[in-house]
Amino acid sequence: MLSLALFLVVSAIATLFLWDYLTRKRRNDMLHYMPGPPALPLLGNVLMYRGLKAEQLMDFIQKNRDLYGTMYRVWVLKQLAVFSTDPRDIEIILSSPQHITKNNLYELLHCWLGTGLLMSTGKKWHTRRKIITPAFHFKILEQFVEIFDQQSSILVEQLRKHADGETPINVFPFICLEALDIIAETSMGTRINAQMNPNLPYVQAVTDVTNIMITRFINAWQRIEWLYRLVKPSMAKKQDLAIQTLHKFTDDIIQKRRQALINGPETKTQETNADDVGQKQRMALLDVLLQATVNGQPLSNEDIREEVDTFMFEGHDTTTSAISFCLYEISRDARVQKLLLEEIQDKLSPGKPTTQRDLGELKYLECVIKESLRMHPPVPMIGRWFHEDVEIRGKRIPAGTNFTVGIYFLMRDPLYFDSPNEFRPERFLNDQTTNPYAYIPFSAGPRNCIGQKFAVLEMKSTISKLLQHYELLPLGPDPLPLMNIVLRSVNGVHLGLRPRKIAM
Numbered sequence: 001m002l003s004l005a006l007f008l009v010v011s012a013i014a015t016l017f018l019w020d021y022l023t024r025k026r027r028n029d030m031l032h033y034m035p036g037p038p039a040l041p042l043l044g045n046v047l048m049y050r051g052l053k054a055e056q057l058m059d060f061i062q063k064n065r066d067l068y069g070t071m072y073r074v075w076v077l078k079q080l081a082v083f084s085t086d087p088r089d090i091e092i093i094l095s096s097p098q099h100i101t102k103n104n105l106y107e108l109l110h111c112w113l114g115t116g117l118l119m120s121t122g123k124k125w126h127t128r129r130k131i132i133t134p135a136f137h138f139k140i141l142e143q144f145v146e147i148f149d150q151q152s153s154i155l156v157e158q159l160r161k162h163a164d165g166e167t168p169i170n171v172f173p174f175i176c177l178e179a180l181d182i183i184a185e186t187s188m189g190t191r192i193n194a195q196m197n198p199n200l201p202y203v204q205a206v207t208d209v210t211n212i213m214i215t216r217f218i219n220a221w222q223r224i225e226w227l228y229r230l231v232k233p234s235m236a237k238k239q240d241l242a243i244q245t246l247h248k249f250t251d252d253i254i255q256k257r258r259q260a261l262i263n264g265p266e267t268k269t270q271e272t273n274a275d276d277v278g279q280k281q282r283m284a285l286l287d288v289l290l291q292a293t294v295n296g297q298p299l300s301n302e303d304i305r306e307e308v309d310t311f312m313f314e315g316h317d318t319t320t321s322a323i324s325f326c327l328y329e330i331s332r333d334a335r336v337q338k339l340l341l342e343e344i345q346d347k348l349s350p351g352k353p354t355t356q357r358d359l360g361e362l363k364y365l366e367c368v369i370k371e372s373l374r375m376h377p378p379v380p381m382i383g384r385w386f387h388e389d390v391e392i393r394g395k396r397i398p399a400g401t402n403f404t405v406g407i408y409f410l411m412r413d414p415l416y417f418d419s420p421n422e423f424r425p426e427r428f429l430n431d432q433t434t435n436p437y438a439y440i441p442f443s444a445g446p447r448n449c450i451g452q453k454f455a456v457l458e459m460k461s462t463i464s465k466l467l468q469h470y471e472l473l474p475l476g477p478d479p480l481p482l483m484n485i486v487l488r489s490v491n492g493v494h495l496g497l498r499p500r501k502i503a504m
């Protein structure tokens with residue numbers, strides 16, 4: 001009896017190993033040439049992530065890159081990931097209209113964003129990209145500059161009570177609320193006043209979902225939905241409730257704006273401005289979607305919701321990260337700050353609303369922003385899923401691979417950027433980048449960031465406004481970068497603020 005049980009157990013284990021070997025065989029055979037850490041049966045390389053703290057992840061990936069080169073493979077259980085940081089390889093994938101399916105990096109966001117532009121693929125992505133592109137036309141962006149300006153002024157006031165010239169401030173949460181106010185008003189045409197009321201249910205729900213996603217991203221096992229729900233039921237419930245709040249909020253606004261559109265401009269003004277005395281009527285990103293048709297049919301409320309939710313996520317977390325790290329760099333470099341101030345004094349008129357054209361004149365600020373995005377890219381990694389075998393400059397990669405582009409590491413490669421760990425905005429003065437695919441904070445090719453111009457204008461507006469009112473001081477600890485869906489810092493992003501004697 002005992003020997004039969006033993007036989008069955010041994011057979012089951014042997015079958016499992018055999019199944020594991022056979023299901024990986026083709027991919028393993030094809031990648032025989034590619035370096036990577038030795039992988040165990042069944043587990044692959046998961047054990048190498050054991051005990052790794054969030055703040056150690058950057059160094060860990062850099063070490064692997066130093067050890068295995070600019071293209072190496074890792075097995076996470078049965079999933080194969082190929083990690084690439086060579087711009088010549090990356091160009092082939094990102095510029096191709098074929099490789100547009102995302103890998104599983106953002107899967108966690110699916111419950112909030114559905115298959116909006118960030119996550120969709122194939123025909124759906126093509127159709128939506130075509131519809132959404134006009135929403136970022138410069139004429140629409142022009143009206144948004146006024147919103148950037150108003151919200152940056154509120155930010156200046158929100159920071160005033162902390163601006164004593166000696167206390168380090170973690171600016172990240174302040175910027176986050178400003179960015180939320182901006183994206184809500186531009187994408188939904190609705191003021192949520194997050195800076196004034198950070199505890200509003202919608203604002204709280206965005207914060208909750210974002211924080212939950214960050215934790216789940218770092219702890220790989222929490223990405224397995226059923227396991228997460230089993231082991232962390234209270235967190236799963238909190239997530240579900242927050243997502244319900246987010247969806248309901250967006251649904252209500254879509255319904256109101258659709259009705260207003262049907263009723264005509266007069267009702268629209270009354271409806272949408274009920275809570276916002278003095279809020280101007282502007283074309284919000286949502287309005288472009290409401291007026292769009294596919295094969296003569298308008299988009300459904302659900303179709304629109306996933307796009308608006310995508311803007312809400314992709315358009316606030318990224319810019320928060322970008323602005324915060326850029327302010328940090330400016331606070332640490334007195335020479336750069338002086339040059340910026342001179343430019344701002346020269347190009348912006350005090351007391352006059354800033355226009356898109358004014359912001360376009362801030363050329364040195366643009367270099368500072370580019371350099372900050374190089375050193376602290378808000379989206380540190382992106383990925384594609386290979387449906388079929390792919391050949392990249394003679395290297396064959398099997399179907400079923402998660403191809404990951406290490407944007408963060410690529411943009412700190414000394415081969416493409418001299419002294420890559422030094423903050424030198426001048427390197428962008430007469431754009432000396434040797435390979436355009438070595439500098440891709442907004443990705444590149446057909447699936448690049450649709451909000452790129454929006455983001456740079458928002459950054460310019462906020463940073464110039466803060467510099468007009470405050471001197472940024474090198475106070476507080478340096479940030480500890482945290483590899484996540486969006487780049488953050490484990491210990492916040494600190495600097496000091498001293499009010500300028502004469503506000504410009």
Ligand code: HEM
Nearest residue numbers: 117118314315318319322378379382442443449450451455
């Ligand atoms: C500094 C700020 C930003 C950075 C660094 C950034 C970066 C990126 C990157 C790297 C991608 C490609 C993602 C991938 O391939 O997986 C992307 C896509 C996207 N971004 Fe941004 N982004 C920023 C701001 C924004 C803003 C403000 C919006 C909207 C208002 C936005 C909307 C989107 C959307 C919708 C996509 C998906 C585009 C597609 O797949 O067709 N982003 N962004």
